[in-house]
Amino acid sequence: MKSSIPDLRSPIPDSRSPYLRLDNITKRFGSFVANDRISMAVQAGSIQALLGENGAGKTTLMNILCGLYQPTAGQIYLNEQPVQITSPSVALQHGIGMIHQHFMLVPQLSVVENIILGAECSLRLNLAETARTIATMAETYGLRVDPLAKVGDLPVGTQQRVEILKALYRRAQLLILDEPTAVLTPPEIERFFQVLRNLAATGHTIIFISHKLEEVMGLCDRVTVLRRGKVVATKAIGDTSAQELAQLMVGREVVFQVNKPAAHPEAVVLEVSGLQVNDDRGLPAVQDVSFQLRSGEILGVAGVDGNGQRELADAIAGLRPATQGTLTLNNQDITQWTPQQRVKDLKIGYIPEDRQKMGLVMSFTIARNLILKVFRRLPFCRGWFLQPEAIISHADHAIQQFDIRATSGLLKVGQLSGGNQQKVVLARELSGQPDLIIAMQPTRGLDVGATEYVQTALLAERERGAAILYISTELEEVMRMSDRIAVMYAGHFVAILDAKATTVEQIGLLMAGGTL
Structure with a gap:
């Protein structure tokens, strides 16, 4: 059977009519209506945002487009032709590809193996030749990646490129991106946006699902807002604002700045001294980290993803052994304690990143x-x-x-929805009034309303007297929430700064390995 190696010269659809049009799409699950007569149009070669609270119906609608669900009523049109998308394979035949927030990759396989998985049917597969083709494609679209690298060894930003290449390899003309920047650093986001602009310029049509309103305003041409399963507005980006979009999403005014009273730190709750921790490969991930965290304060940890933050959080929670150093909680050495001991006797709440x-x-x-x-x-x-x-x-x-x-x-x-799943985690971890809270990417993938809720809940814990370690790759979020900020680079704390006396530019420089 013929190989499905794609033609890089993607045809540009007719931009005089919508490339995609949804007409009164409805989806019911029993008595629950997830999508209620949704109509929207997306122009060819454009980037259109789809906004809404967690649970507003965005994912259900995109799953219908991808063939995972069948609509209860309504019609999908591509280039003004009615289509029936009965399965993911049929969606691919129609040129629809989706890049999910949680990547659909096999970590043990190489990049090229992941990309061709399920696409190649030839019994005489030439993996080296296919790798060269993918390398050419990656270069063409500005998605540079080593085709022979093992996916599990790649940083998350590069794994996302693999997901996009996988869709393009299958000749996707319409790309649906679900929270694509949730795992990217600011420099990676800017490079990624340039890739999306290039794709749109070559005729690809993009639906961009995000909760980050500043990204929507800076990237997209138009935006459709869902609330409780219905379309409440479709606007050109130039005709709206982030504040208006937030209000359309949640049905009320959203406060973007958190109300953070002055901190009054008291006794030391957590003391970390000379901590060293290995990653899953046995290589040093945390090296000689020392700090104190007091009751009633938030210590933020800023850094590019993959610089030891996950290993640090896991070691404090007892999920990963320390190879050197000590952990002292409430004046007790817990370095060798099991997670069960830490939860039972010392009240640790752990909000994991995933x-x-x-x-x-x-x-x-x-x-x-x-x-x-x-x-x-x-x-x-x-x-x-x-x-x-x-x-x-x-x-x-x-x-x-x-x-x-x-x-x-x-x-x-x-x-x-993702936001409500995060609230379940919060309810469990905060219900015992923990002395120490480890919050690892606590707002990743959440809408503005859910983000506001999570941050307010954590600030209430700070006022109660909890000591909070707040780890996030969202630099502005770390600065907004923290009393002090530790910058982590290559497994080290390179600086611990007063959040009020530092700037985004200074922390960004330290995150990149520079010095003040």
Whole structure:
């Protein structure tokens, strides 16, 4: 069978009519209406944003476009021709490719193997020749990557390039990007935007799903806003503002600046001394890190992703052993303590960077996810038996307290939007009033409303007296939330600065390995 090596000279569709048009698309799950008569048009060669709160129906709509779901009603048109997209393979045949927020790559395979996986049907595959073709494609689109590199060894920004190349290799003309910058650093984002502009200039049509309004304003041509499954507005970017878009998304005015009272640090809660930690390959990831974190303060950790932040957080939480140094919490040496000991005796709350892989059991209900750390204790367990009434009552209280958009604690957490999944993690980790909170990328992939909620909740914990380690690659977010900022580069804390007395430019220089 003929190889599916793509023609790099992608045809430019007729821009006089919409490349994609959705006409009254409706999707119901039982009595729940996820998409309610959605109509929108996307011009050929344009970048159109799709905005909405977590749970507004964006993902459902894109899953319909990708063939994962079938609409209950409505019609999809491509180049004004009606199409039926009955499966992901049919979507690819129509030139529709989606790059998901959580990458669909096999870490153990090389770049070229991931790109051709499921696309090549030849029994006489020439991997070296295919790698050269992909290298040429990567150079053409400004997506430079080593085709023979193992995907699991690549930084997340490069893995995203692989996802885009995979879609382009399959001749995708319409690219759907779901939170594409959630794992990128500021320099990577700017390079990525240039790639998208180049793709649009060569005739590709792009739907850009993001919660970062400044990115939407700086990149896109038009924007469609969903709220509770319905289209509430479609606007040209020049005719709107970030503040208006935020209000359209959530149905109320959104405060972009957090209300952070002055810090009043008290006793030392966490002391880290000479800490060294290895990564999954056994190589040093954290090297000679020392700092103190006090009750009632937020220490932010700024740095380009992959400079040891994950290993640092895991070591403090007890998920990864320290190869050298000591960890002292509330005057107790916990360096060799298990995660169970730290949770039980010392009240550590850990918000991991990936809520789906590390924070939640997606097949469990909300109620069961909320008691993962305490399911053996009263009132949730008596003897060897779980107590359903106590578990459900606890879930109902958490749903109310943390504004989790769910009809019942018996709903599987995998059925929730990303923002509501994060609220479940918050409800579990904060409910025991922990002395130390490790917040690793706590707002990644969240809309403006959910981000506001998470940050407000963490600031309330700070006021209560918790010590918070706030780790994020979003530099402005770190500066907004922190009392002090530690800059991490190549596994080291290169500086610890007063958040009020430093600038974005100074921290950005340190993040890149420079000096002040």
